[in-house]
Amino acid sequence: MPQAKLLKELDYSVLQQCMHCGMCLPTCPTYVETKLERNSPRGRISLMRAIADDELEVTRAFSDEMYYCLGCLACQTACPAGVNYAELFETARAEVELAEVNDGMQRGFWRWLSLNVIFMHPWLLRLVGRVLRLYQSTKLDVLMRKLRFFGLMPKSLAALEPQTPRIAEKFxxxxxxxxxxxxxxxxxxxxxxxxxxxxxxxxxxxxxxxxxxxxxxxxxxxxxxxxxxxxxxxxxxxxxxxxxxxxxxxxxxxxxxxxxxxxxxxxxxxxxxxxxxxxxxxxxxxxxxxxxxxxxxxxxxxxxxTGFRKPAAGAGIDEVTYHESCHLCHGQKVVSQPRQVLASIPGLKFKELPESNWCCGSAGIYNITQPEQSQKLLKRKLENLELAKAPVVATSNPGCHLQLVNGLKACGGHSCHEVTQPVTLLARAYRAEQGC
Ligand code: SF4
Ligand code: SF4
The missing domain is CATH 1.20.1050 (Glutathione S-transferase Yfyf (Class Pi); Chain A, domain 2)
Structure with a gap:
């Protein structure tokens, strides 16, 4: 079995910080779902520490646990001991990849293609975008759906098709x-x-x-x-x-x-x-x-x-709610500022979203790697959006934006019908001042 390296090299004080108080447990979406200790921040930190102490080996089960974690960092916000979960999480996932306990041709190929090739070359990423744009603008996607082409593909790949983002006309x-x-x-x-x-x-x-x-x-x-x-x-x-x-x-x-x-x-x-x-x-x-x-x-x-200028005109909508990107609120601690931007817009009523900082299930590529749990979180978010009763939801992360767009499209008849960003509404209000 592979021996740990990166968790051992980590400053031991980071691994030791957890005092097992459990205050993070009710904020952790995976623990709330299963009520299993190993699916909690405290449980995961214990596993990491056991590996660093040579009491456990890096196994496939450890990998599954690290990839079941959303990396949402809600636990970091809740933790009174200041545990640096972000560093632990990234190190643990790197440990898993170093140990190659997840070997598999298909997984290896997609990881290599996306992480080592496409996302390392901006021109290639835009080329992929242009091909996708052509595929969507010529309605080839609609035709392929009608011909049930995606039914011939492996289930996991076919499930991704409806989540493909709509590519913008211009970059x-x-x-x-x-x-x-x-x-x-x-x-x-x-x-x-x-x-x-x-x-x-x-x-x-x-x-x-x-x-x-x-x-x-x-x-x-x-x-x-x-x-x-x-x-x-x-x-x-x-x-x-x-x-x-x-x-x-x-x-x-x-x-x-x-x-x-x-x-x-x-x-x-x-x-x-x-x-x-x-x-x-x-x-x-x-x-x-x-x-x-x-x-x-x-x-x-x-x-x-920097004391931004409050707009003198409205943004053309009456009510808005706000879904917090996990990495904006838990990672960056930017919580009040997007709300202040929304509150500055004349005539715009702000409606607080219940559980606004609960992960929507997007979490990077979690919606691809853990579709079942991702969908559960999306359903919870859509139910909360229904409670907020606002026609528009603002958010500030493309992953959340896409997840909400896809969720609202799939459920149909939802009282919320637009996903946008606070900064977009501010731009609209500034333009309205000029009569645009
Ligand atoms: S990052 Fe999110 S899912 Fe992972 S342990 Fe922390 S709260 Fe739970
Ligand atoms: S809140 Fe912090 S110290 Fe308490 S169990 Fe969770 S990670 Fe450990």
């Missing part, structure tokens, strides 16, 4: 110039990160983000070609690839010339703010990575921090 670099300046002298100079899924499926949200930044006196630098932030790699046990992508990100920007590096995707932002730790052992990048961390801001966090 971010076709909507945003590399440098855009506000009227008058800029108050700030910021870089805008356009993301991967956000760029392919929600480039309009990137345009909205740039517009909101411009309306608040920022000069906006948006590189036409941007690397993946590496969060997908770090959360799936590929820490070396995540480090390589972090280095590429740092090299792509002149940090000294920027006041902030803006992200509008909760999952990416949470990872982007941790480059300092990810690269702490790299003599060439460690110091720059720490500077990088201080400059990364979620767009809502930045707007509130």
């Amino acid at each position: 971010s670099h076709e909507l945003i110039l590399p440098v855009e300046s506000p009227p008058g002298k800029p108050k700030h100079r910021v870089a805008l990160l356009t993301g991967c899924v956000q760029d392919l499926a929600f480039s309009n949200i990137n345009r909205d983000t740039a517009d909101v930044l411009l309306a608040n006196g920022c000069e906006v630098i948006t590189l036409a070609s941007q690397h993946c932030c590496g969060s997908l790699h770090a959360h799936n046990g590929e820490l070396e690839l995540a480090r390589e992508l972090a280095r590429r990100q740092i090299d792509s920007l002149d940090l000294d010339s920027l006041d902030a590096i803006i992200t509008n995707a909760g999952g990416c932002g949470s990872h982007l703010k941790g480059y300092g730790h990810l690269l702490h052992g790299d003599p060439f990048y460690a110091a720059r990575a720490r500077v990088w961390d201080t400059k990364v801001k979620d767009v809502h966090e930045w707007l509130v921090q």
Whole structure:
């Protein structure tokens, strides 16, 4: 059986921090589902510690447990001892991959294709996006559904088809110039990160983000070609690839010339703010990575921090509720700012969503790897959305956005019929001031 390496190398104080109080248990979606200790944060930390102490080996069962965990970090928010679950979780998944206990041709091929090839090359990711766009715009997808083509595919692949994101007509670099300046002298100079899924499926949200930044006196630098932030790699046990992508990100920007590096995707932002730790052992990048961390801001966090201008017009809707991306609220602790942005819009009534910070089941690629549990969480979210009785839900992460869109489409007749972002509603309100 493979011996542990990475969990052993981890600072032992991180493994020791858990005092077994159990306060995280009611906040953990997988524990609440099964009531099994091993499916809880406390249970998982005990397993990790036992492996680091050579009391257990890295097995397939350990891997299954680590991949059943959503990585939602709700436990981290609940923990009075300040357990760094994010670091434990990423190290444990990397341990599993290093031990190769999950070997299997199909899994290995898809991981290699997505993590080592597509998400390492921005041009290739956009090429995949263009092919998908063509497939969707020519209605080939509709025809294939009519011909029941997907019934011929393996069940697991066929189940993914309805979840394929609708690819935007234009990507971010076709909507945003590399440098855009506000009227008058800029108050700030910021870089805008356009993301991967956000760029392919929600480039309009990137345009909205740039517009909101411009309306608040920022000069906006948006590189036409941007690397993946590496969060997908770090959360799936590929820490070396995540480090390589972090280095590429740092090299792509002149940090000294920027006041902030803006992200509008909760999952990416949470990872982007941790480059300092990810690269702490790299003599060439460690110091720059720490500077990088201080400059990364979620767009809502930045707007509130810099005293954004309240719009004078409405956003064209009356009521909204808000679903919190796990990595925005638990990972980045950005909780009140998106609500403040929504509350600033004239005529917009905010309705609090019950369990707004409970995971929607998207969790990176969890909806692909653990479809059953993902669907249970989505159902719970849709029920809560029904209780909120708002026609529009705002969220701030492309994964959550897609999960909610797919869920609302599948259930039909739901009282909520639009998924959007707080920053998009603010952009709409600013445009309404100009009569657009
Ligand atoms: S990250 Fe989420 S699913 Fe995993 S142990 Fe913590 S609360 Fe539970
Ligand atoms: S709340 Fe923190 S200290 Fe308590 S059991 Fe959970 S992880 Fe351990």
